[in-house]
Amino acid sequence: xxxxxxxxxxxxxxxxxSPTATAPTPEVSPKAAGEQSPATGRSLELQDLRLFYSGxxxxxxxxLKYNAGEVTAMIGPSGxxxxxxxxxxxxxxxxxxxxxxxxxxxxxxxDIYDPRVDVTGVRRAIGMVFQKPNPFxxxxxRDNVAAxxxxxxxxxxxxxxxxxxxxxxxxxxDEVKDRLNAPGxxxxxxxQQRLCIARTIAVEPEVILMDEPCSALDPIAxxxxxxxxxxxxxxxxxxxxxxxMQQAARVADRTAFFLLxxxxxxxxxxxxxxxxxxxxxxxxxxxxFG
Amino acid sequence: MSTPDTTLGGARPSLELGRALRSRIDGPVRxxxxxxxxxxxxxxxxxLLRLYLEARPVFANYGALNFVTDxxxxxxxxSFGAWPLIAGTLITSxxxxxxxxxxxxxxxxxxTELAPARIRGVLTTLxxxxxxxxxxxYGLWGVFFLIPKIRPAEQWFSDTFAFLPFIGGGTVAGPNYxxxxxxxxxxxxxxxxxxxxxVLDTVPREHKEAALALGATRWEMxxxxxxxxxxxxxxxxxxxxxxxxxxxxIAVTLVIGNAPRIGESIFxxxxxxxxxxxxxFGEAASDPVHRAALIAAGLVLFMLTLIVNFIxxxxxxxxxxxLSAAAAASHAPVQTAGAKA
Amino acid sequence: xxxxAAPLRSLPTISAARRRKDKAAxxxxxxxxxxxxxxxxxxxxxxxxxxxGAWSVDFFTTDPTGRSCFPGQTSCDIGGVRSxxxxxxxxxxxxxxxxxxxxxxxxxxxxxYGKKTKFANxxxxxxxxMTGVPSIVFGLFVYIVLVVAGIGGSWGxxxxxxxxxxxxxxxxxxxxxxxxxxxxxxLRESALALxxxxxxxxxxxxxxxxxxxxxxxxxxxxxxxAGETAPLLFTAFGAAELTFGLSGQMNSLPLQIFNDVRxxxxxxxxxxxxxxxxxxxxxxALNLIARLAQRRSKIS
Numbered sequence: 015x016x017x018x019x020x021x022x023x024x025x026x027x028x029x030x031x032s033p034t035a036t037a038p039t040p041e042v043s044p045k046a047a048g049e050q051s052p053a054t055g056r057s058l059e060l061q062d063l064r065l066f067y068s069g070x071x072x073x074x075x076x077x078l079k080y081n082a083g084e085v086t087a088m089i090g091p092s093g094x095x096x097x098x099x100x101x102x103x104x105x106x107x108x109x110x111x112x113x114x115x116x117x118x119x120x121x122x123x124x125d126i127y128d129p130r131v132d133v134t135g136v137r138r139a140i141g142m143v144f145q146k147p148n149p150f151x152x153x154x155x156r157d158n159v160a161a162x163x164x165x166x167x168x169x170x171x172x173x174x175x176x177x178x179x180x181x182x183x184x185x186x187x188d189e190v191k192d193r194l195n196a197p198g199x200x201x202x203x204x205x206q207q208r209l210c211i212a213r214t215i216a217v218e219p220e221v222i223l224m225d226e227p228c229s230a231l232d233p234i235a236x237x238x239x240x241x242x243x244x245x246x247x248x249x250x251x252x253x254x255x256x257x258x259m260q261q262a263a264r265v266a267d268r269t270a271f272f273l274l275x276x277x278x279x280x281x282x283x284x285x286x287x288x289x290x291x292x293x294x295x296x297x298x299x300x301x302x303f304g
Numbered sequence: 305m306s307t308p309d310t311t312l313g314g315a316r317p318s319l320e321l322g323r324a325l326r327s328r329i330d331g332p333v334r335x336x337x338x339x340x341x342x343x344x345x346x347x348x349x350x351x352l353l354r355l356y357l358e359a360r361p362v363f364a365n366y367g368a369l370n371f372v373t374d375x376x377x378x379x380x381x382x383s384f385g386a387w388p389l390i391a392g393t394l395i396t397s398x399x400x401x402x403x404x405x406x407x408x409x410x411x412x413x414x415x416t417e418l419a420p421a422r423i424r425g426v427l428t429t430l431x432x433x434x435x436x437x438x439x440x441x442y443g444l445w446g447v448f449f450l451i452p453k454i455r456p457a458e459q460w461f462s463d464t465f466a467f468l469p470f471i472g473g474g475t476v477a478g479p480n481y482x483x484x485x486x487x488x489x490x491x492x493x494x495x496x497x498x499x500x501x502x503v504l505d506t507v508p509r510e511h512k513e514a515a516l517a518l519g520a521t522r523w524e525m526x527x528x529x530x531x532x533x534x535x536x537x538x539x540x541x542x543x544x545x546x547x548x549x550x551x552x553x554i555a556v557t558l559v560i561g562n563a564p565r566i567g568e569s570i571f572x573x574x575x576x577x578x579x580x581x582x583x584x585f586g587e588a589a590s591d592p593v594h595r596a597a598l599i600a601a602g603l604v605l606f607m608l609t610l611i612v613n614f615i616x617x618x619x620x621x622x623x624x625x626x627l628s629a630a631a632a633a634s635h636a637p638v639q640t641a642g643a644k645a
Numbered sequence: 646x647x648x649x650a651a652p653l654r655s656l657p658t659i660s661a662a663r664r665r666k667d668k669a670a671x672x673x674x675x676x677x678x679x680x681x682x683x684x685x686x687x688x689x690x691x692x693x694x695x696x697x698g699a700w701s702v703d704f705f706t707t708d709p710t711g712r713s714c715f716p717g718q719t720s721c722d723i724g725g726v727r728s729x730x731x732x733x734x735x736x737x738x739x740x741x742x743x744x745x746x747x748x749x750x751x752x753x754x755x756x757x758y759g760k761k762t763k764f765a766n767x768x769x770x771x772x773x774x775m776t777g778v779p780s781i782v783f784g785l786f787v788y789i790v791l792v793v794a795g796i797g798g799s800w801g802x803x804x805x806x807x808x809x810x811x812x813x814x815x816x817x818x819x820x821x822x823x824x825x826x827x828x829x830x831x832l833r834e835s836a837l838a839l840x841x842x843x844x845x846x847x848x849x850x851x852x853x854x855x856x857x858x859x860x861x862x863x864x865x866x867x868x869x870x871a872g873e874t875a876p877l878l879f880t881a882f883g884a885a886e887l888t889f890g891l892s893g894q895m896n897s898l899p900l901q902i903f904n905d906v907r908x909x910x911x912x913x914x915x916x917x918x919x920x921x922x923x924x925x926x927x928x929x930a931l932n933l934i935a936r937l938a939q940r941r942s943k944i945s
Contacts, residue, residue: 106513111421124656131656138519138657148510152532161528162518167660210514217518333844337754340747341768344814348771351786358789410677418671419678427678434685436928438872440902441921445688447906448695448914490684497681521659521667544777551779553875554899558906578781578875585788585879595793602785606778613777617770 055251056220057082058103058140061118065098068112072098075117076277078270080221085243085252087266087283089259091303094272096255100223103253104140105133121220138166141219145226147206149198149213156194158209162217176216184212185242204235211242215250222246224254228261240265259299263287271295352606359600361593371600377564377575379584384597386604388566392481392574393605396556397549399485399570400492404549405542408493412500412538417526428501435494443558446487451478451559458482462571476571479561484576487555492545499544503537503623504530536623543616547609553578577605692922699919705730709901709916710885723912726920728887729901733924735889736806736881736897737871743810744870745863748817755818756825757847769822775815783811784876792880802888802895805881809873813866820862824855857942864935868928874899898924 058080065073073095080086088096101107102115105126118125126136149158159177168176177194181187186208190201198209207227214222224243228236243252243265256262262269263283270280271290279292290296297303362371366384374385415427458476465472507530515525561573562583581598588594704725711722751768759765787808792799828851836846852859877883877900884894898920905917 104517106517109513109516121656126656132659134519134521134659134663135657137517142513142517144510144513144517146510148508148514150511150514150529150532161515165518165520165524165528165663167663213514213518330843333847334758337750337758338764340750341754341759341765343747344751344768344771344775344818347811348774350790354786354789355782358793407677407681410674411681414674414678418674430682430685433929433932434681436868436872436932437685437688437925438874438899438921438928440872440874440899440906441688441692441925444902444906444917444921445691449687449691493681519657519659521663523667523670524663526670547777551777551781553779553781554903558903578779581781581785582875582878589879599785599789602782606782609777609779609782610774613774616777617773 055082055247055249056122058122058221058251058253059118059120060099060103061120063099063102063115063117063119065095065102065107066114066116067110069114071275073102073275078277078280080251080253081268082251083247084267085247085254085265086280087262087269088253088255088272089257089262089269089298090272090278091298092257093274095275096270096272097225099272100225100253100255103221103223104137104142106137106142108133138162138217139219140221140223141214141217142223143207143210143214143225143227146230147203147210149201149206149209151197151199153198154195155190155198155201155209158198159212159216161213166217177212180212180216181209183215183246184208185238185245186212202235204231204238207231207235207239208242211239211246215246219250221251221253224252226255226257229257236261259287271298273298355599355603355606359596359603362596362600365593366597371597372604375566377580379588379591379594379597382593384593384600386577386597386601388564389575389577389580389601390604390608391566392560393550393576393578393608395481395570395574396484396488396560396576397546399482400488400549401542401546402489403486404489404492404545405496407489408496408541408545409500409538411493411497412504413526413530415497416501416504417530418522431494431497434490439491439552439554440558442487442491443555446483446555446559447479450487451483454483454486458571462569470569472569474569474572477561477567477573479559479573480571481560481567481574482570484556484560484574485570487559488549488552491552491555492548495548496541496545499541499620500534500538503534503541503620506537507533534623536619540616540619540623543612543619547612547616550612551578551605551609553582557582577601577608581605689925692918692925695915695918696922697919699915700922701725704916704919708885708887709896709905723910723916724885726898726901726916726923728885728896729898729920730923731887731889732802732881732884732895732897733871733899733927735891736802736809736877736895737867739803739806739891740809740813740870741863741867743806744813744817744866747810748814748863748866749821749859751814751818752821752825753847753851755822757843757851772815772818775811776819779875780808780812780873781875781878783808784878784880787811787876788879797892800880800882800894801892802881803891805877805895805897806891808876808880809870812873812876813870816866816869817863820865821855821859824858824862825851827858828854857938861935861939861942864931864938868931868935871928871931872899872924874903878903898927 060076060078063073063076063078064071076095076099078099088099090096098107103119103126105115107113107115115127117127119127121136121139124131126140149155150161153161156174156177159180160173163173163176178187178191181190186205189205190196190209198206201209207230211222211227228239231239240261243254246252247267254262254265266283268280269283269286271278271286271292271294273294279286279290279295281290286295287299290299362384366374371384371386372390373387374383375387376383376385377388411427411431415424415431419427455476455478458480462472462474462476467473511529511533512525515529520528556576557579560576560579562575562579563573564575564580567574581602584594584598588598706727707725708728709724709726711724751772755765755769759768787804791797791801791804791807797803832850832854833846836850837843841849877897881897881900882894883900883904884896886896888895902917902920902924905913905920908914908917
């Protein structure tokens with residue numbers, strides 16, 4: 015089921031379900047009917063992106079394209095700027111005091127840093143999964159998944175349907191369907207991370223950013239999340255930052271290698287790991303440093 | 305192999321000398337320090353005991369229950385019913401909380417979540433300056449500025465809300481419960497604000513970012529990730545503020561009117577436990593029963609603040625425990641995972 | 646952030662209702678924060694406006710012993726606040742001499758010896774309890790055990806110091822404990838590994854490292870005590886004339902203000918403002934020095 019069809023279903027349901035004119039209109043996803051949008055997420059492009067912490071340039075002019083429907087991995091040693099780049103894609107970078115941005119991030123041709131763009135809209139369209147599983151500690155499993163839906167004004171049965179859909183999408187439904195009202199933090203680490211993925215996909219973003227999503231998980235949980243990533247790319251454009259080169263090799267279609275705030279090269283994952291064009295990439299992927 | 309052995313052998317005598325020294329002097333040092341720490345416990349126990357013993361005459365003559373429930377505090381007639389004082393203490397403190405808590409919590413939220421980074425430090429310092437002004441100075445300001453300036457507004461309020469019992473109606477006295485409550489609110493804002501700030505600072509960044517990444521506005525982030533997390537801690541902060549308000553003496557003494565009866569509205573004159581002690585101690589020095597009554601008033605005040613502080617600590621510890629439990633739950637997988645894959 | 650005049654076609658937009666709610670909530674929070682600062686501005690403004698007018702050379706060099714200032718009199722001689730200044734300094738100095746060493750000793754015990762034992766936690770708990778005890782109750786306690794019992798006469802300045810010391814003690818303990826906990830364990834361990842006994846480690850490593858932090862905490866406690874009136878009411882009791890001996894009654898700035906506020910004459914009230922300004926400036930200076938000491942701290 016594609017994002018689009020779900021969304022149009024949603025629109026139908028919502029319209030059909032709101033007999034009272036006073037009910038607030040839910041914020042449905044933007045894909046207007048007449049528009050020719052791809053069925054598999056949207057493409058993203060960084061144009062001369064420069065990122066700063068308190069005036070210090072941490073990322074120096076990156077140009078990078080993330081294709082729709084693909085998983086792009088960003089790899090590189092600690093401090094190379096890969097996480098900073100990731101956080102700038104949904105404008106989380108600017109939440110750090112003193113952090114600033116130059117350049118452009120285009121989501122399907124729209125610059126998300128355009129002053130006319132609303133930052134909350136950007137984050138609706140570009141979801142994020144964090145390094146450490148971070149379900150809301152005071153909320154139940156259901157409420158965690160529904161958190162973003164409630165923000166968007168979706169109510170009632172629709173919420174339950176979408177929660178179920180998202181939990182199924184995150185491969186968690188069978189494990190938690192009998193205890194949806196149990197607290198989210200009662201789950202195991204791997205389950206918590208998949209809960210966070212469910213929370214992210216519930217609002218149907220175009221792009222999902224993942225910041226080392228498995229670094230806090232054991233190998234079995236990591237495997238499950240990696241399998242999930244493979245399934246999710248059917249519907250979402252996925253950008254993943256990882257420390258773990260094997261993981262990049264397993265999940266990514268394309269891989270970008272960063273070093274000291276520069277994008278060294280980006281290519282098919284196969285190429286990066288077997289036949290990189292830059293010697294620094296070769297040294298890194300062969301374990302000479304990092 | 306032989307080198308480390310020699311070193312170890314060489315070091316051994318001095319280690320033993322150290323150990324000997326440690327046992328000779330460390331023992332007494334430790335004992336003295338333990339005794340000093342124990343002093344605090346002894347002090348508090350002695351404290352309560354002496355207050356009780358000195359207050360006993362009035363309990364014996366008058367009955368402990370009568371003392372706290374009787375409505376007539378007339379020292380000249382040896383009538384010591386502390387209920388008007390207790391009521392005044394509670395009324396002014398509740399007014400202080402109603403005014404002070406929203407302001408204090410808002411300032412903490414503003415400083416931790418909303419203010420531009422540049423002005424956070426300045427705002428923190430300014431709010432803390434409120435705590436640097438002594439009680440007697442607030443009293444002075446209350447008497448000569450607040451009471452005259454605010455009176456028309458009080459009269460308007462009282463007339464407008466005349467239909468609300470105890471809130472409106474009746475004439476506005478110069479010094480009254482409301483003024484005392486207002487000054488108390490100003491005095492407890494810094495402590496509530498600073499403890500709330502500490503609590504808010506413990507909200508993990510990842511939870512706030514989780515909310516923002518879902519497309520929450522700032523306020524929605526606060527509602528979703530910050531407040532549920534910090535509710536218990538903020539309640540504790542408010543209770544600690546209440547503890548302060550209950551025992552605050554000098555400023556209240558100057559602006560409450562010192563009338564030992566329960567006023568007809570919040571704009572009537574009243575009295576509090578602390579104020580009665582401050583005012584009547586001079587004259588009670590030669591009258592053992594009056595003095596015992598004042599000490600009993602102090603004991604009641606002490607018990608009130610103890611209870612409130614116990615509840616406050618319970619709230620704060622509970623919030624800390626919950627936070628660390630939540631942190632442990634989300635950290636546990638990190639530990640089992642060991643090294644990063 | 647910025648309000649999009651024309652939202653770009655393809656990005657989700659936030660509903661007007663949500664935006665309004667966000668804006669309204671943030672404005673309310675900001676306004677309430679501003680409201681907290683209104684009394685500060687008003688108090689400081691009135692203090693300077695009224696207080697500076699009372700200041701003169703006589704204000705600082707004479708005692709509040711004058712009695713002759715009634716309506717119609719052109720020159721009145723109510724006197725200044727010299728005895729109150731001297732009294733405040735002496736009483737606070739003695740209170741600090743009691744509370745600071747004792748408080749730091751308790752903190753050293755808690756951090757270096759007691760650690761997480763049941764006894765240490767009990768002590769911590771009751772130190773917290775002491776923080777919540779109203780200052781007038783400390784005064785009452787000292788009145789009972791020292792004044793009524795007639796130990797060294799009746800009213801006495803040193804008894805006021807004891808009451809203030811009780812008030813300062815928990816503040817010194819808790820702030821010192823925090824600072825001592827910041828001293829890195831490696832410092833202790835490396836000194837212990839060299840064979841130094843624990844007391845030596847405390848005196849030659851832990852305390853010097855924490856020194857500026859300890860000073861900060863102590864000064865904040867001093868600043869807190871300097872403004873207190875209630876514990877002095879029936880211990881030091883007050884005296885108009887200049888006294889130096891701590892065993893007798895003694896004046897102090899808070900007591901002088903408290904008495905002057907309730908006087909019926911404008912000139913005396915004016916003196917209260919002058920004394921209040923002086924007291925607030927003294928307390929602010931202590932706070933400032935405390936902050937400077939903190940800034941110089943080796944451990945943050």
